Amino acid sequence: MAERRVEPEWLDELPADDPRAVRSRKELRWINWLMGNERWILQQLSRPNMPLQQGIIELGAGQGDLCRAMHRRFPTSPVTGLDLQSRPKDLPTCVEWIAGNGKNIAPRPCGVLVMNLFLHHFTDEQLSWWRAWVELADVIVMNEPLRRKSSHGWGRLLWPLLHDVTRHDMHVSIDAGFVRGEWAALWPELRQTWQIEEWEQWPGAFRSIWRRK
Numbered sequence: 653m654a655e656r657r658v659e660p661e662w663l664d665e666l667p668a669d670d671p672r673a674v675r676s677r678k679e680l681r682w683i684n685w686l687m688g689n690e691r692w693i694l695q696q697l698s699r700p701n702m703p704l705q706q707g708i709i710e711l712g713a714g715q716g717d718l719c720r721a722m723h724r725r726f727p728t729s730p731v732t733g734l735d736l737q738s739r740p741k742d743l744p745t746c747v748e749w750i751a752g753n754g755k756n757i758a759p760r761p762c763g764v765l766v767m768n769l770f771l772h773h774f775t776d777e778q779l780s781w782w783r784a785w786v787e788l789a790d791v792i793v794m795n796e797p798l799r800r801k802s803s804h805g806w807g808r809l810l811w812p813l814l815h816d817v818t819r820h821d822m823h824v825s826i827d828a829g830f831v832r833g834e835w836a837a838l839w840p841e842l843r844q845t846w847q848i849e850e851w852e853q854w855p856g857a858f859r860s861i862w863r864r865k
Contacts, residue, residue, distance in 0.1 A: 658772070660824075761788040
């Protein structure tokens, strides 16, 4: 297993209205559905003793798809999405949206902090800004690429169905992904304040839930 390697993804460098970018975002939504990422997150949020009424914040909310799904499943829980993009036009008005860079925005307290395919965009050193958000949450739910050779193998099976941008970015994302035990190795003090569950799941997902002790 190689160390994490974070490199630019082509989609991040294309204009939002570029046809290649539009197609890649559609393909990414399909891959997200195929992997069951949002379904898994919603299942975890439905577990007992989740502090949903204290608010759910999603970092890297993208087009707002997961924010919409969380609002539908938990309509009485405050939901906030944060992303560099402006507020999606069809987002329910009761879902709050923060447009900007999480590194430059004062962290907010919340019951649950959610990330779906977001943290792999940052190097270990860059993730230091994320710790400030972690300290204000009671529960962390994250889904990221699994950095294993098997993930690359599953990805190659999809090549005939994907555009070149998605094919490239998929493998860049895997190389920047995570495996079990890395968070504790990076920040050993986490074990003192957090109960951390981690799973490496088919087909190429690293999933983790943290609960404050």
